[in-house]
Amino acid sequence: xxxxxxxxxxxxxxxxxxxxxxxxxxxxxxxxxxxxxxxxxxxxxxxxxxxxxxxxxxxxxxxxxxxxxxxxxxxxxxxxxxxxxxxxxxxxxxxxxxxxxxxxxxxxxxxxxxxxxxxxxxxxxxxxxxxxxxxxxxxxxxxxxxxxxxxxxxxxxxxxxxxxxxxxxxxxxxxxxxxxxxxxxxxxxxxxxxxxxxxxxxxxxxxxxxxxxxxxxxx
Amino acid sequence: xxxxxxxxxxxxxxxxxxxxxxxxxxxxxxxxxxxxxxxxxxxxxxxxxxxxxxxxxxxxxxxxxxxxxxxxxxxxxxxxxxxxxxxxxxxxxxxxxxxxxxxxxxxxxxxxxxxxxxxxxxxxxxxxxxxxxxxxxxxxxxxxxxxxxxxxxxxxxxxxxxxxxxxxxxxxxxxxxxxxxxxxxxxxxxxxxxxxxxxxxxxxxxxxxxxxxxxxxxxxxxxxxxxxxxxxxxxxxxxxxxxxxxxxxxxxxxxxxxxxxxxxxxxxxxxxxxxxxxxxxxxxxxxxxxxxxxxxxxxxxxxxxxxxxxxxxxxxxxxxxxxxxxxxxxxxxxxxx
Numbered sequence: 001x002x003x004x005x006x007x008x009x010x011x012x013x014x015x016x017x018x019x020x021x022x023x024x025x026x027x028x029x030x031x032x033x034x035x036x037x038x039x040x041x042x043x044x045x046x047x048x049x050x051x052x053x054x055x056x057x058x059x060x061x062x063x064x065x066x067x068x069x070x071x072x073x074x075x076x077x078x079x080x081x082x083x084x085x086x087x088x089x090x091x092x093x094x095x096x097x098x099x100x101x102x103x104x105x106x107x108x109x110x111x112x113x114x115x116x117x118x119x120x121x122x123x124x125x126x127x128x129x130x131x132x133x134x135x136x137x138x139x140x141x142x143x144x145x146x147x148x149x150x151x152x153x154x155x156x157x158x159x160x161x162x163x164x165x166x167x168x169x170x171x172x173x174x175x176x177x178x179x180x181x182x183x184x185x186x187x188x189x190x191x192x193x194x195x196x197x198x199x200x201x202x203x204x205x206x207x208x209x210x211x212x213x214x215x216x217x218x219x
Numbered sequence: 220x221x222x223x224x225x226x227x228x229x230x231x232x233x234x235x236x237x238x239x240x241x242x243x244x245x246x247x248x249x250x251x252x253x254x255x256x257x258x259x260x261x262x263x264x265x266x267x268x269x270x271x272x273x274x275x276x277x278x279x280x281x282x283x284x285x286x287x288x289x290x291x292x293x294x295x296x297x298x299x300x301x302x303x304x305x306x307x308x309x310x311x312x313x314x315x316x317x318x319x320x321x322x323x324x325x326x327x328x329x330x331x332x333x334x335x336x337x338x339x340x341x342x343x344x345x346x347x348x349x350x351x352x353x354x355x356x357x358x359x360x361x362x363x364x365x366x367x368x369x370x371x372x373x374x375x376x377x378x379x380x381x382x383x384x385x386x387x388x389x390x391x392x393x394x395x396x397x398x399x400x401x402x403x404x405x406x407x408x409x410x411x412x413x414x415x416x417x418x419x420x421x422x423x424x425x426x427x428x429x430x431x432x433x434x435x436x437x438x439x440x441x442x443x444x445x446x447x448x449x450x451x452x453x454x455x456x457x458x459x460x461x462x463x464x465x466x467x468x469x470x471x472x473x474x475x476x477x478x479x480x481x482x483x484x485x486x487x488x489x490x491x492x493x494x495x496x497x498x499x500x501x502x503x504x505x506x507x508x509x510x511x512x513x514x515x516x517x518x519x520x521x522x523x524x525x526x527x528x529x530x531x532x533x534x535x536x537x538x539x540x541x542x543x544x545x546x547x548x549x550x551x552x553x554x555x556x
Contacts, residue, residue, distance in 0.1 A: 123317035123375075126277055127331040127382070128306035137333065141321050217362040218320045 001188065009176060010189070014196055017172035020090045020162045024097035025155050031102040032154075035061070036109025037135055047121065047131050061103040069100050069161055073168060093162060093170035101158050108150035112143045145216035152208020156201045163197060173197055224291065225252035226385060226418050227276060232285035234271055245271040247442045249285070253435070255385070258412050258419045260433035260450065262426065262465060268442045269422045273390050276420065277309045278302055290385065307335050310379030310417075314391035316371040318363040324350060324374045325359040331381045342381075349377035353407060369400035376407060386418045387411065393428060405431045426465055430454070430514055438462045454521060455484045455548055463552075466523070479535050480509065484548040485522040494545050495526065498538060504529045506538070525552060 002010070039057055042050035064072065073096040077087045080095040116139055124138045140147070166174030173193045181190025213219075229251040235242045246268045253259045263269045274280040276287055278294050286295040289305055297305060318327050328346035329339075337345070350356050353373040363371055372392060379387055389408065393401040409432045412419045421433060429436050429450060437447040440461030446453060457463045483494075499505060507527035514521050528535035542549045 117315075117317065117320075119313055119315050119317040120319060122279060123311065123313060124330075124334075125279055126306060126309070126311035126388075127334055127378075128303035129334045130303060133334055137330065138319065142319060144321060216321070217323075218364050 002192075006189065010173070010192060010196070013171075013173040013176040013193065016090045017159070017162055017174070017197075017200070020093050020097065020165075020170070020172055021155060021159045024094045024101065024158050024162065025151075027094070027098040028101040028105050028154070028158065029151070031098070032105025033109050035102065035106035037113060037139065039106060039110045040113045040139070041131065041135070047125075047134060057106075061106055064100065064103040065107070070164055070167060072096065072100050073165060073170075088169040088171075090171040093165040093172070096165065096170075097158055097161055100161060101154060104157065105150070105154050108154060109147065112146035112150050113139050115146055116142045145212040145218075148208055148212040148215065152205050152212075155204050155208070159197065159201060159204070225288075226255045226290055227251070227253040227420070228288040229253075229272075229276070230285050230288065232272075232275060232282045232287065234268075234275055234280060234283050244442055246275070246282075249439075249444055251437055251444060251447065253386075253418060253420060255418050256412070256416060257435050258409070258421065258433045260421045260423060260429035260436040261439055262423055262429050262436060263439035263461070264465075265424055267439045269424075269439050270390055272439065273311075273388050273420065273422045276386075276388060277306050277311060307331065307382045308384050309386045309388060310382070310384040311388040311390065312372065312375045312379050312392045314394045316363070316368070316375045316395075318371055318375055318378070320363050323360050323362050324355065324366070324377075327363070327374055328377045328381055331378060335382055345381060346377070349380055350374070352380070352411075353377045367400075368396050369403060372396065372400075372404050373407065376404075376411070380411065380415070380417070384417065386420060389419065389421045389423075391422055391424070394423070394425070401428070402431070408432055438465065451521070455486065456550070479528045479530075479532075480525055480552045481528065481539060481542075482550045482552050483524045483526065483542055484550075485524075486548075494542065494547065495524070498541055501541070502529075502534060502538060504531070504534055504538075 035057065039054060039061075040046055041048050042054040042057075044051060044054070046054075067075070076096050076099060079099075080087050080092050083095050084091045086092050120142060121134060121138060124134050129137065162170065162172055163174030163177065164170075166172065166176070166178040169175070173196060177190050177193040180186045181193065229249050232246060232249040233244075234246040235244045237243075249272060261269050261272060271280055275282050276289075278287070282295075286293055288294070289309070292305065294302070294305065319330060322330065325343065325346050328349050329342045332342035332345060333339075347356065347359065350359055353376050355370060355373050355377070358366060358370060358374070363374070366374065376387075387408070392408075393404050396404060405428065408419055408421070411417050412432075419432075421428060423429060433450050435448070436450045436453050438445045438453070438457075438459060438461050440459070445459035445461035446457065453462060454466070457466060485494075495506065495508070506529065508524060509527055510523075510525035512523055528538055539549050539551075
């Protein structure tokens with residue numbers, strides 16, 4: 001169906017997509033996880049209420065989340081250039097993806113952590129646990145299954161965002177789909193890239209759900 | 220243990236919360252002394268403020284006014300770090316057990332030891348001993364979801380005891396359990412008090428729990444302490460309306476409120492004499508037994524009965540005299556409710 005050059009291109013696009021998704025997710029999670037935990041801890045009802053910080057973080061997160069991804073990506077171009085030296089290719093896409101998805105992850109983490117039974121937190125407090133001990137020994141382990149499910153959602157969202165970066169020179173499968181499938185009317189290439197994306201999403205989601213279930217001792 | 224200095228002294232303690240419609244008072248001017256070795260019951264209907272009170276003891280809730288002295292230390296003056304340390308010498312168990320669902324029983328018991336910085340190996344050894352103490356050595360690897368309510372509470376007790384606390388605070392610890400399981404858990408608390416010398420503070424709305432294990436009781440009503448004293452005394456002659464309300468099921472009280480009724484309290488010696496039957500034979504007038512209950516408190520039999528006296532005022536008065544002459548505590552409950 002395709003010649004070797006096309007196949008190789010799709011193969012490279014696949015790897016680029018994976019690379020963008022995984023690296024972006026890793027960076028975004030490193031930012032989003034502490035941010036989400038901070039949101040819960042500093043909440044009015046939280047363990048260390050700090051309302052001004054909570055509000056400030058909330059506003060920043062909502063701001064970043066409300067700007068449509070592609071527009072945010074374009075707005076960030078100068079920053080991207082400053083960080084990685086270019087505004088094109090997978091590396092440039094990662095900067096935008098991290099900044100766009102970290103707030104999203106923070107909200108997912110916030111939701112997961114808030115699910116932890118208040119009574120269990122109270123029990124830990126009654127034993128003299130410090131806020132840090134509560135975070136690392138209670139909140140994170142108890143929320144683990146939910147955090148894993150959230151991670152699967154985040155990864156698949158980043159994957160679809162990464163495909164969108166194809167429109168603005170981001171690289172990967174999205175880039176191929178847009179350049180060949182959209183601009184050159186090569187529908188077959190479009191379909192193949194989309195199919196690959198669908199399969200990746202399915203696999204990642206499945207892995208996430210399995211991991212969450214294996215790790216959960218509540219059942 | 221020093222019986223002269225209370226291990227917990229609650230002094231002029233008040234607590235109010237900021238609600239949507241202004242301040243909500245939860246506790247008003249509470250004064251209590253709990254001595255080492257006591258099993259101290261704090262009883263009240265729901266909403267009376269007892270859960271807030273127990274949370275003020277370990278400063279999970281900071282009092283709005285007044286303070287708590289624990290082992291002579293004013294809790295209000297403690298730094299955050301010192302407070303964490305004091306909390307390690309006060310174990311606490313809860314109605315909903317509050318175990319870590321992602322840890323097995325053994326690791327749950329290890330949890331407070333990890334917090335206090337005790338090594339993993341030593342912690343596991345201690346945790347295993349405690350699981351044996353609460354009768355669950357074979358459930359060490361079971362997760363809370365695999366345990367019954369009673370077993371979960373036993374794990375929670377083992378966990379609360381891990382740091383060798385001086386005091387064990389129990390917040391409605393048996394309210395989610397069935398009567399049989401409750402009995403077992405109460406026996407365990409009693410044993411812990413007797414064998415380990417741990418002072419136990421029991422928050423409950425059930426008189427049966429207080430009767431079952433406590434030696435001292437405080438009745439809390441409308442955010443205040445209504446009455447406090449030895450369980451036997453408070454039970455035989457409750458001075459407050461709140462205490463009396465707790466000892467009678469509410470609906471039976473209403474029915475005889477308009478008639479001349481009296482409450483007779485038996486102590487261990489007279490409860491097995493047929494006093495009422497003798498009285499009926501002597502006066503040749505019937506009485507209506509409205510409420511009767513006998514219990515075993517600290518090895519002695521106590522009983523109480525509410526009887527409706529004949530409408531004839533003179534007979535009624537003489538009957539009361541008769542009962543009093545038999546050494547029974549008789550109290551009219553006309554003003555009741």
